[in-house]
Amino acid sequence: EDKVVQSPLSLVVHEGDTVTLNCSYEVTNFRSLLWYKQEKKAPTFLFMLTSSGIEKKSGRLSSILDKKELFSILNITATQTGDSAIYLCAVEPRTLLSTLGRLYFGRGTQLTVWP
Amino acid sequence: DAGVIQSPRHEVTEMGQEVTLRCKPISGHNSLFWYRQTMMRGLELLIYFNNNVPIDDSGMPEDRFSAKMPNASFSTLKIQPSEPRDSAVYFCASSFELAGTDTQYFGPGTRLTVL
Numbered sequence: 001e002d003k004v005v006q007s008p009l010s011l012v013v014h015e016g017d018t019v020t021l022n023c024s025y026e027v028t029n030f031r032s033l034l035w036y037k038q039e040k041k042a043p044t045f046l047f048m049l050t051s052s053g054i055e056k057k058s059g060r061l062s063s064i065l066d067k068k069e070l071f072s073i074l075n076i077t078a079t080q081t082g083d084s085a086i087y088l089c090a091v092e093p094r095t096l097l098s099t100l101g102r103l104y105f106g107r108g109t110q111l112t113v114w115p
Numbered sequence: 116d117a118g119v120i121q122s123p124r125h126e127v128t129e130m131g132q133e134v135t136l137r138c139k140p141i142s143g144h145n146s147l148f149w150y151r152q153t154m155m156r157g158l159e160l161l162i163y164f165n166n167n168v169p170i171d172d173s174g175m176p177e178d179r180f181s182a183k184m185p186n187a188s189f190s191t192l193k194i195q196p197s198e199p200r201d202s203a204v205y206f207c208a209s210s211f212e213l214a215g216t217d218t219q220y221f222g223p224g225t226r227l228t229v230l
Contacts, residue, residue, distance in 0.1 A: 042206055042221035107157040
């Protein structure tokens with residue numbers, strides 16, 4: 001069965017720290033890996049990665065995928081209290097019938113940033 | 116642009132009652148997903164539709180759960196009869212199936228409490 005494992009489950013840091021969140025996966029016929037940020041409401045999309053070794057960046061957030069070792073990391077530099085959220089990793093397999101975008105989610109990492 | 120719309124936002128009901136959750140996907144999106152999120156199990160896919168057709172309902176917990184998508188702009192998730200263990204946040208998400216860009220966009224969720 002396809003599986004996505006995130007670590008750590010929970011992380012508490014102070015403002016200004018740099019954090020690295022991990023996501024490892026086992027999926028048949030990998031297509032893409034996605035990172036979402038979930039604050040009090042719905043998950044919001046951060047990154048989609050499909051190619052190994054290519055870093056995606058958005059401000060202080062960046063992510064990279066290693067398709068050989070089957071993992072991805074999400075880095076947040078100079079953390080702020082507004083970064084406090086659950087960060088979800090999801091993997092999309094390529095289906096035989098069509099690319100229907102079915103995602104398998106990890107349990108998430110709860111990040112808390114103290115002032 | 117209106118995002119995914121869900122209603123109601125909160126629902127409190129008594130065990131045994133029927134519950135209907137509603138979702139309007141983003142206009143133009145052709146895939147729709149129903150998820151359930153709990154502290155214990157994280158984000159679980161219940162069912163998803165492509166072009167209004169149910170593709171995979173293997174995540175539906177049991178026969179008490181049913182979902183329909185009568186047209187491209189509306190879907191319902193029904194629980195009958197409801198049980199306390201159904202208490203969770205139910206998310207609807209939609210995406211447009213296009214190679215490399217089928218990111219899922221989540222609605223605000225319905226927080227269901229079954230007493």
